Amino acid sequence: MPIREIAVSNFKSFRKMAIEPDNFNIIIGSNAAGKSNFIQVFKFIRDIAKYGLNNAISLQGGVEYLRNTIIGPDEPFNFRIVYNLEEKLEEVIGLWNTIPVSFEPFEILYEFELTFIDSGEYYEITRDLLVISGNYFLSGQDAVEELGAGTISLTLVDQSIRYSIHPPTGLDIGDADLFPHLFQRKDLPTGRLIMNQPVSVPGIPPMEWIFRGMKVFDFDPMLLKKAVPIMGKTELEKDGRNLAIVIKKIIDDPEKKREFSLLIKDMLPFVDDIAVEKFMDMSLFLKMKEIYSKDKYLPASFISDGTLNICALIIALYFESRPVTVIEEPERNIHPYLISRLVEMLKDAARNKQIIITTHNPEMVKNVNIDDILLISRDAEGFSRISRPASKQEIQDFLEREIGIEELFIQNLLGME
Numbered sequence: 001m002p003i004r005e006i007a008v009s010n011f012k013s014f015r016k017m018a019i020e021p022d023n024f025n026i027i028i029g030s031n032a033a034g035k036s037n038f039i040q041v042f043k044f045i046r047d048i049a050k051y052g053l054n055n056a057i058s059l060q061g062g063v064e065y066l067r068n069t070i071i072g073p074d075e076p077f078n079f080r081i082v083y084n085l086e087e088k089l090e091e092v093i094g095l096w097n098t099i100p101v102s103f104e105p106f107e108i109l110y111e112f113e114l115t116f117i118d119s120g121e122y123y124e125i126t127r128d129l130l131v132i133s134g135n136y137f138l139s140g141q142d143a144v145e146e147l148g149a150g151t152i153s154l155t156l157v158d159q160s161i162r163y164s165i166h167p168p169t170g171l172d173i174g175d176a177d178l179f180p181h182l183f184q185r186k187d188l189p190t191g192r193l194i195m196n197q198p199v200s201v202p203g204i205p206p207m208e209w210i211f212r213g214m215k216v217f218d219f220d221p222m223l224l225k226k227a228v229p230i231m232g233k234t235e236l237e238k239d240g241r242n243l244a245i246v247i248k249k250i251i252d253d254p255e256k257k258r259e260f261s262l263l264i265k266d267m268l269p270f271v272d273d274i275a276v277e278k279f280m281d282m283s284l285f286l287k288m289k290e291i292y293s294k295d296k297y298l299p300a301s302f303i304s305d306g307t308l309n310i311c312a313l314i315i316a317l318y319f320e321s322r323p324v325t326v327i328e329e330p331e332r333n334i335h336p337y338l339i340s341r342l343v344e345m346l347k348d349a350a351r352n353k354q355i356i357i358t359t360h361n362p363e364m365v366k367n368v369n370i371d372d373i374l375l376i377s378r379d380a381e382g383f384s385r386i387s388r389p390a391s392k393q394e395i396q397d398f399l400e401r402e403i404g405i406e407e408l409f410i411q412n413l414l415g416m417e
């Protein structure tokens with residue numbers, strides 16, 4: 001799984017938040033508990049990767065609303081992530097007694113801190129650290145010797161990136177042995193994070209690329225029905241507004257079309273066919289045929305919100321190549337009867353990507369394992385807290401207290417005696 005750890009402090013409704021997500025994670029909490037704020041952590045980081053720090057902060061409503069309003073500017077904002085690299089690349093980084101030394105990264109840790117200045121109106125980057133863990137190898141003429149794990153770190157010092165190398169014990173490789181072009185001191189413009197720098201760290205993909213691999217979906221039933229200009233983006237948008245064009249791309253490919261219809265029919269057996277039609281003005285819209293009618297297609301405006309939401313979910317889960325997929329309330333507009341199948345689908349997709357979803361729906365709880373659940377609520381001071389429940393009893397107490405569900409119903413839900 002890509003994200004092993006993620007933590008923030010002084011962010012939105014959180015004083016401190018730190019979790020170790022699994023492959024499949026369901027965040028449960030009542031209204032205003034902080035579920036969407038939790039999701040904003042992923043969006044914020046992805047926005048930094050796409051648009052830079054300053055713009056990402058503006059998209060959060062400025063520094064004032066990025067940080068917690070109770071804590072205010074007196075404490076810094078902190079972010080930390082530990083990310084597992086799935087694609088490993090080995091690269092020669094230097095010479096040790098004329099033998100090439102190579103490094104193969106397997107994990108990165110990235111941290112930064114923003115301190116608020118000028119009575120909180122501005123910020124300064126007061127910490128910026130990237131630590132790459134990897135295995136070191138000596139590639140001799142006839143054999144490769146694995147030397148064990150070590151790190152390469154990059155830190156921001158006086159507006160420039162400083163490298164430090166920690167090889168495994170036994171390899172006394174010094175700065176002079178490393179290839180200088182890989183470890184050049186690089187100046188960073190003020191306000192720019194290491195993650196936005198196309199830094200050359202041997203063997204790791206650009207950090208921007210890593211963080212763009214996290215995507216947050218929050219589908220809007222109105223937008224799922226929209227006609228889409230034919231030239232639009234073919235990756236599914238966060239709110240699902242370009243669903244028609246994305247489906248067109250899928251059904252134009254017979255192999256993908258087959259997979260898509262199987263997934264749809266598994267959830268919605270009454271759907272006979274989904275197609276896309278072109279308007280005169282060159283926009284695309286969805287239409288659907290149900291098994292009950294011989295050949296009559298219904299245009300998107302007559303298709304149920306739940307059906308469209310399921311189409312969008314199937315695409316986000318199976319047709320978008322995002323190692324980390326976050327979905328807000330995937331059960332929106334979906335009938336309780338279908339929720340167990342929805343959960344099965346989410347779990348199935350979680351075998352190939354890391355999935356994080358939020359919900360306040362008790363039916364969702366019924367169908368997941370306790371290990372998949374994270375509970376989120378506000379404490380007496382108003383800070384959001386997120387934790388893994390230790391027992392069914394804890395979930396019961398939480399659902400009674402936070403979601404207002406009756407004890408007996410929950411016991412039934414959780415299969416408790």
Ligand SMILES: Nc1ncnc2c1ncn2[C@@H]1O[C@H](COP(=O)(O)OP(=O)(O)O)[C@@H](O)[C@H]1O
Binds near residue numbers: 066
């Ligand atoms: N910058 C902030 N500082 C403190 N609290 C905040 C901040 N931004 C949002 N909140 C609180 O978060 C709550 C909304 O949390 P949200 O994550 O949207 O809830 P939900 O669990 O329903 O998705 C709001 O009621 C507000 O009190």
Ligand SMILES: [Mg+2]
Binds near residue numbers: 035036
């Ligand atoms: Mg919300």
